[in-house]
Amino acid sequence: MVNYCKIGLTSTLLALLSGCATMSESECINANWSLIGFQDGVNGRPSSRLNEHNNTCSKHGIFPETQEYMIGYQDGIRNFCTPERGYEQGKAGRAQEIQCPDDLKVDFLNAYNHGYQYYLITQDIRKIESRIKKHNDRLSSISREIQRKEFSLERADDKGERAKLINEIRHLRDNQRRVENDKRRDERELSRKKSARYPYSTLVIY
Numbered sequence: 037m038v039n040y041c042k043i044g045l046t047s048t049l050l051a052l053l054s055g056c057a058t059m060s061e062s063e064c065i066n067a068n069w070s071l072i073g074f075q076d077g078v079n080g081r082p083s084s085r086l087n088e089h090n091n092t093c094s095k096h097g098i099f100p101e102t103q104e105y106m107i108g109y110q111d112g113i114r115n116f117c118t119p120e121r122g123y124e125q126g127k128a129g130r131a132q133e134i135q136c137p138d139d140l141k142v143d144f145l146n147a148y149n150h151g152y153q154y155y156l157i158t159q160d161i162r163k164i165e166s167r168i169k170k171h172n173d174r175l176s177s178i179s180r181e182i183q184r185k186e187f188s189l190e191r192a193d194d195k196g197e198r199a200k201l202i203n204e205i206r207h208l209r210d211n212q213r214r215v216e217n218d219k220r221r222d223e224r225e226l227s228r229k230k231s232a233r234y235p236y237s238t239l240v241i242y
Contacts, residue, residue, distance in 0.1 A: 077112020
């Protein structure tokens, strides 16, 4: 197996590996297709990435060395298809498009699914936290409105105006209790979600 990690990379080649869309004619001509395949694999890109290289370089009359590319790609993808990388991919919520070698596939996918469960629960937690923030904002607004109307009530002399303010304050307090109940319900749900997420917070490899 070629030790690609020891191959010296020039600035031109580094630019080449950053993406096929920026490949110039000179870069296509001088491409090390084994190394490009390795880099695509180790970065978790699908093997169909070769088609993008082909589309770019063919415009200059240059075509990738498919066999050399795939040799490098297979070495690279084995470096990518580890449980640790699978877990990272899942935890970040990235789509799983990589076809790992058969001997690495099961462990990689199990780790990916473990991480993806963390991601899904985290999304739920963020939604609940957002709702709780809205509850708090609403409660602050209601509290200010109650204070304003109570202040007006203390200074109101008209019997009808006082009755109107008392009724409005009663409705505000009813609304306040409903929002507080909604907030408590979401806080309980948040606690349950955080407990459910905990087993997925780390990857344990046996």
